[in-house]
Amino acid sequence: MTDPTQPEPHPTTPTTSPDPDPATVTPPVPLSVWLTGQQPSRVQRSGRYVPASVAHPGKMLPAIAAHAIAAYTEPGDVVLDPMCGIGTTLVEAIRAGRDAVGVEYEPPWAQLARRNLHHARSQGATGHGTVHQGDARQISSLLDPELVGRVALVLTSPPYGASLHGQVTARPGTGVAKRDYRYSRDPANLAHVGLDRLLDAMVDILTGCQPFLKPGGIVAMTVRPYWEKGVMVDLPGRLTTAVSDRTGLTLLDRNVALLAALREERLVTRASFFQLAHIRKARANGIPRHLVAHEDLLVFLKPATCSGSEKLKGSQGEPECSPRSLSSSGTWVRADDTGIAA
Template sequence: MNAPDNNTREAMASVLATGQKPSRIQRKGRYTEESMRHPGKMLPAIAARVIEAFTRPGELVLDPMCGVGTTLVEAIHLGRDAAGMEYESDFAAMTARNVLHAQSQGATGTARVVCGDSRNITTAYASLRGEVALVLTSPPYGSYTHGHIKSGAKSSGGKVEKSNHRYSTDPGNLAHQHMDELLDGFGQILRGCAELLTPYGVVAVTVRPIRVKGELIDLPGRVTEVAERSGLALTNRLAALLCGVRDGDLVNRASFFQMLETRRAREKGVPACATAHEDLLVFQAARDLNGGRR
C-alpha cells in the first residue's frame, strides 16, 4: 500500500456520525440473528468508516479479536479482503456464517477466520506478513458486559433479567484477566499485528472509558500507552459517536445499565455522564514514520 494521500486523511473528520441508527438497525438483515447475542459488538458504521478511510478496494483488513465478524463483514461489503481471529469457537463460527451471509447479499471481498489465541497471531497468519493494510479491533472490557435486559411485569416487582452479558466462561480468555494483565495481553496482540502490516499500514482501535467498581478508568489512555510500548505511534485520535445527531441535538443511545450507573453516581455526587462516543485511536508502526521498515 502506498502512503495514505491527503484526501484520505482529510476525509476523516474529528467527530464521526456513526450512531445515526441504533446498532440493532445497522445490523438488521445484514448479520445473522444469532450473532446479536454477542455482548460487545463494534458498530458496523464505525467499521465501515474506518475501512473506507484507510484502505482501498482489494486490500486486506485484519481483526485479531473479531467477535462475530463485524470488521470482516463490512470489509468484504466494501470490496476489501479480510482476515480475523477469535478465541471463542462459537463466535468464530458465527463470524464464518456472517461472512457467508454477506457474500450471499453480494459482498465481493473474500474473508477467512481462524479460532485461537490472538496473542499468537503472527504464527496463525504468518503468510500475511507485510500484507495487511489495516488492523481494526477493540479490546475486551472484561468478562462481563451490560448485555441484554428483559424487564418483568410490575406484578412481579419489575425484576430486570440480564442475558448475553458474558464473553466467555473460559478462564483462558483474555477478558477474564485483571486489567493490567488484560492490557499486557492486548499489547502483545498489537505487537504481533504490527509485524503483519504493509509499510504504511494502519492500526485502528475503538475503545471507551469504563467504570470498574465505580472507578472511572481511562481505557483509551491506557491502550495508547500499551500501543506505544508495542512499537506503535499515535497519529490521530477521533470520536466515533454512539449517539445520533438530530437537528443539532444528541439522540441518546445509552443502554439501560449505563443510564442506571450514571444516575447512581450522580446521586452520590459524582459528575458522571453516559457514554456517547468511542475513541478511535489511529496508530502506525513507529519505525514506518521514521523512514520505513528496517
C-alpha cells in the same frame, strides 16, 4: 480604583520567549468526529447480520468499522481483526470490497463470525473473509505466512470487563430478566485479567500483528473509559501510552466515533438498559456520572521506509516524507486537518 495622588506606573515592555525549536515540538495528533451513531445498532445490523448476532454484548458498531475501513484502506486491501468477536470488522470489510481475516478466542463467537461472513457473501459482498479460532497472542502461528507484509489495516477493539450491554426482558410481576450480558466465562479470556495484564496482552497482540502489516500499515482500535470500583479507568490513555512506548507504532489520529445520534445541535443517546441503570444508581448515590456518547478510535501507523528516502532535501537533511503522511495505498501524501489523508 487608582489613587490620583500617585504617579501612574511606568509601562513595562512585555517580554517574549524565543520560538521553540521545531525539532523539539511534538505535532498535535489530528482529531475528527465521526457521525457513526445516526442509526441505532439494531438498525445498522438489520438484515446484514444473522439474528443470533445480538447475543454478543460487546460488538463494534458497524458504522465505526465501515468508516475506518473507508478512511484507511482501498478496495482489494486486506483487513485483519485479531479479536473479531462476531465478525463486524470482517463483514464490513468484505462488503466494501476488501478481504478480511479474523482471530477469535471464544469458539461460539468464531462460528458466528463465519456465519455472518457467509451471510454477507450471499448478499453480494465481493471480498473474501476467513476466521481462525485461537488466542491472538499467538497470532503468528494462526495466520497464513502468505499474509506477511500484506495487511493494510488492523481494526479491533480490546475486551474490557466480562459484562457489557446484553439484552433484557420485562416480565410483569417478576421484574427484568437479563440475558446475553456476558461474552465469556473463561478465566483465561482477556476480559477477566485486569488492566495491567490486558495492556501487556494488547502489546503482545499488536507486536504479533506487525509482521503482517505492510509498510505504512494502520492499526486502529475502538476503546472507551470504564468504571471499576467507583473509579474511572482511562483505558484510551493507558492503551495509547502502552502501544506508543512498547510496540514501535506511531500515534497518527485520535478520532471521536459517536455512539449517539447528532440532531442539529443535540445528541440523542443510544444508551442500553444497563448503562441507564448504572447511571441512575450512581446519581442516586450522589455520584455525578454521565452517559457515554462516544468511543475513542485510536489510530497508529507502522513505520515505513519512503521510496527515495535516501535522497535528502535541503541543507537540514530533511527526508522527503514522514510517517504521518502515508496513505493506505502507500502513496506519500499530506493529511488534512481531520486527520484523514487526502
